[in-house]
Amino acid sequence: MDGTTDIGWVGFALSLTAVALAAGASWRLGLRLQRDILESSARALVQMLIAAAALGLVIGDDAPIALSWLWVAGIVLYAANAVRRRAPELPGIFPVALASTTGTAAVGLGIAFGAGIFPVEGKTLVPVSAMLVGNALKSGVVAATLLRDDLATQRDQIEARLALGLPSQEAAKPLTRRILRTSISPQIENIRGLGIVFLPGAMTGLILAGVDPLDAVLVQLALMYLILGAVVVTTTLTVLGARRRVFSSDHRLLPMARSVSDE
Amino acid sequence: MPLQFDHVTVHGAQRPRLSDVTETVPGKGITAITGPSGAGKSTLLRLGNRLIAPDEGTVRYRGTDLATLDVLQHRRRVGMVFQRPVVFAGTVRDNLRVAAPQATDAELQQLLDRCELHEDVLDRDADTLSGGEQQRACLARTLATHPETLLMDEPTSALDAQATHALERLIRQEAERGVAVVLVSHDPAQVDRLADARIALDRGHTRS
Numbered sequence: 001m002d003g004t005t006d007i008g009w010v011g012f013a014l015s016l017t018a019v020a021l022a023a024g025a026s027w028r029l030g031l032r033l034q035r036d037i038l039e040s041s042a043r044a045l046v047q048m049l050i051a052a053a054a055l056g057l058v059i060g061d062d063a064p065i066a067l068s069w070l071w072v073a074g075i076v077l078y079a080a081n082a083v084r085r086r087a088p089e090l091p092g093i094f095p096v097a098l099a100s101t102t103g104t105a106a107v108g109l110g111i112a113f114g115a116g117i118f119p120v121e122g123k124t125l126v127p128v129s130a131m132l133v134g135n136a137l138k139s140g141v142v143a144a145t146l147l148r149d150d151l152a153t154q155r156d157q158i159e160a161r162l163a164l165g166l167p168s169q170e171a172a173k174p175l176t177r178r179i180l181r182t183s184i185s186p187q188i189e190n191i192r193g194l195g196i197v198f199l200p201g202a203m204t205g206l207i208l209a210g211v212d213p214l215d216a217v218l219v220q221l222a223l224m225y226l227i228l229g230a231v232v233v234t235t236t237l238t239v240l241g242a243r244r245r246v247f248s249s250d251h252r253l254l255p256m257a258r259s260v261s262d263e
Numbered sequence: 264m265p266l267q268f269d270h271v272t273v274h275g276a277q278r279p280r281l282s283d284v285t286e287t288v289p290g291k292g293i294t295a296i297t298g299p300s301g302a303g304k305s306t307l308l309r310l311g312n313r314l315i316a317p318d319e320g321t322v323r324y325r326g327t328d329l330a331t332l333d334v335l336q337h338r339r340r341v342g343m344v345f346q347r348p349v350v351f352a353g354t355v356r357d358n359l360r361v362a363a364p365q366a367t368d369a370e371l372q373q374l375l376d377r378c379e380l381h382e383d384v385l386d387r388d389a390d391t392l393s394g395g396e397q398q399r400a401c402l403a404r405t406l407a408t409h410p411e412t413l414l415m416d417e418p419t420s421a422l423d424a425q426a427t428h429a430l431e432r433l434i435r436q437e438a439e440r441g442v443a444v445v446l447v448s449h450d451p452a453q454v455d456r457l458a459d460a461r462i463a464l465d466r467g468h469t470r471s
Binding site: 156157159160161162163164165166167174248250251252253 | 312313314315316330334335336337338339342343345347349351352361362401404405408
């Protein structure tokens with residue numbers, strides 16, 4: 001690592017002044033966020049050190065690639081469970097979320113590694129998977145919670161359509177279309193603002209590590225396009241998969257009960 | 264006998280919403296379903312449109328178990344109007360076209376005329392109609408499927424007196440056209456004005 005990125009422990013410690021500044025501002029403005037700021041910063045430090053140690057084992061030069069794939073499987077499971085935790089009222093949401101996250105990982109990694117954009121090695125597999133699944137997770141959670149909330153508040157709209165003899169997928173179409181648009185739009189805005197509003201993390205990290213800016217931009221763009229695809233795949237599979245489970249086979253909108261999905 | 268409820272039970276969170284109800288709705292005229300809140304009136308109506316299924320017992324339409332019928336076709340034959348008008352986003356035309364995508368403007372105007380709505384409302388945003396107009400637009404939307412039976416769940420409960428009388432007149436007209444109407448009502452005066460037959464429920468049971 002060159003001097004640009006080797007900040008060392010002293011450099012790291014100096015960055016904590018920003019945390020102190022944030023906590024101080026919170027105290028001065030009476031926001032009562034000091035404890036949260038300090039706790040979350042400390043927690044991040046511990047988690048990242050553990051992650052660094054674990055990643056050292058998983059993506060080290062001598063580590064078998066199977067370990068990286070195992071890491072990816074863990075990420076996928078975690079993401080599916082996170083969606084379930086946020087919208088437990090949706091019946092059968094865990095298998096739906098697991099299928100959608102797995103599908104997302106399969107499509108995203110298939111393009112990223114199957115098409116040869118990145119070489120198949122731990123150092124690329126783990127971070128690329130984390131970026132894809134991590135972003136897909138955020139969109140999946142948004143989609144699932146919106147679906148849960150809309151099913152509760154828009155039930156009369158759906159049943160009015162069902163009562164006219166529309167099949168369940170047609171009755172739910174206005175709702176699912178709105179949810180998909182809402183869930184996917186932020187990622188489109190992210191891409192739209194790329195290079196103008198913000199310089200994303202991967203690109204910044206590569207430039208800091210001394211990589212040519214054009215090469216860094218190409219890597220970042222490839223990742224952003226993959227993330228966009230991942231977000232679309234996840235939200236679509238989550239919403240359409242969950243939609244199937246909230247209707248009976250004879251086109252009745254089933255009641256949502258916490259006990260059903262908590263089983 | 265269009266609708267028959269044969270020993271029907273529907274479970275609820277605390278107690279059955281309907282408990283071993285056996286009733287028959289006549290195939291013509293206006294049948295009122297009466298009873299206090301929580302009696303199971305709306306549940307009985309929703310069973311008729313198959314928006315819910317019985318936990319026990321059988322619901323039949325013209326002698327056939329609803330569980331064996333094509334439910335989408337059944338719902339077009341047995342239309343439903345809800346307690347509060349549920350209009351969809353868009354114009355009244357858009358609303359009617361949800362029920363009848365192939366209908367011509369002339370056919371849509373006939374529906375409006377049948378529900379005493381001026382043809383100008385066809386291009387109006389459904390959200391901008393008054394409560395009474397919205398409920399009549401919902402009735403027109405349901406009639407667009409040419410139902411043989413009309414299930415109406417307290418359709419006048421959110422309307423003022425004038426709009427209520429207008430809707431009651433339409434209900435009577437539809438019955439005279441040969442549409443069997445099943446009307447849930449908690450208003451004894453309305454039941455006296457409209458009903459040809461009555462089914463009384465209380466706490467999920469038939470009241471004799």
